[in-house]
Amino acid sequence: MTFTLATWNINSVRLREALVCRLMTEEAPDVLCLQECKSPVEKIPFAAFEALGYRYMVARGQKGYNGVAILSKLPMEEAAAEDYANLGHARHIAGQLENGVTIHNFYVPAGGDVPDREQNVKFGQKLDFLTHMRDDFMAAKPQKSILVGDLNIAPREDDVWNHKALLKIVSHTPIEVEHLTQVQAAGDWVDVTRKDIPEGRLYSWWSYRSPDWDGADKGRRLDHLWATPDIASAAHSSRILRAVRGWEQPSDHAPVFATFDL
Known part of the structure; x- marks a missing residue:
């Protein structure tokens, strides 16, 4: 079985x-995981997605x-929903x-602006x-x-536009990186994107605050795709669709893709 x-x-x-439907039409991933949906489940426009072949959805x-929501062309059942x-x-x-493949879809808290849990409750929540x-x-x-x-x-370091400049900026501070490293190690997770694209700067997010986001290219790789070691070797063709960040009224994130042969 091969799926993207x-x-x-x-x-x-x-x-x-409309952007979700465009991605479904132009790229047609078999499974699409969405975060920051900002909607009760019953108000997610599932009918529009179902009409494009995505007949299965699990969501919170x-x-x-x-x-968070997972839309799938392939039969899928809810496996878990945790309140971390x-x-x-x-x-x-x-x-x-x-x-038998389980797909976990996470939206980790952003953590606010101050990287100190004593001064910033949101940063503590993230950790x-x-x-x-x-x-x-x-x-x-x-x-x-x-x-x-x-x-x-x-x-x-190559997941951000300037490592030294961002060391004290939430999303790239050493304590956050260490926490994420521990998460990855705890599940023996393989970073599929970096397995396929091991070298070079790679971003999936560009701030709305930069009108010339493409030219300035001050991005960060905040969006990830991991797999357990037993199936990671079956993953290939990783890519980040940077062009999607330039669509009309876009999200500030670009979608990340991988294909699995299982």
Whole structure:
């Protein structure tokens, strides 16, 4: 079985319904994982996606905030939905395909602007969320699993436009990178994107604050696609669709793709 999977922080699935449909039409991933849907589940425009062949959906939603969904052309059932760090946020959903592959879709808290949990509650929530993820994966080593989502951390020096300039900026601070490294190690997760594209600067997010986002290219790789070692070698053809960031009224994130032969 071969399937292509994409992950995309859509920044409002209702506002950008047309962009989701465009991606489904032009790129046709078999599975599309969305974050920051900003919608109750019942108001996600599922009928439009179903008409394009995405007949299966598992999701967790909130009004105007957070929200994760997995849309699939392949039969899929909900496998889990955890409230990490007990925040009461819709930030995780997992679905299982008929071949037994479990897909975890995460939206890790952004963490605010100040990288200090004493001064910034949101930063503490982010670290707690990652610690909870680590402990979960350590307790139950995942197998035959894929983890995707907006993890809101750019871990490598070449995952940001300027390593030294961003060391004190939330999303690239050493403490965040260390927490994400522990999450990855706890599940033995393989960074599929970097397995396929091991060298060079690679970004999936460009700020709305930069009108010349493409020319300035001050990006960060905040969106990730991982797999457990038992299936990571079956992954290939990783890519980030940078051009999508230039669509009309876009999300500030670009979708990340990989194909699996399982």
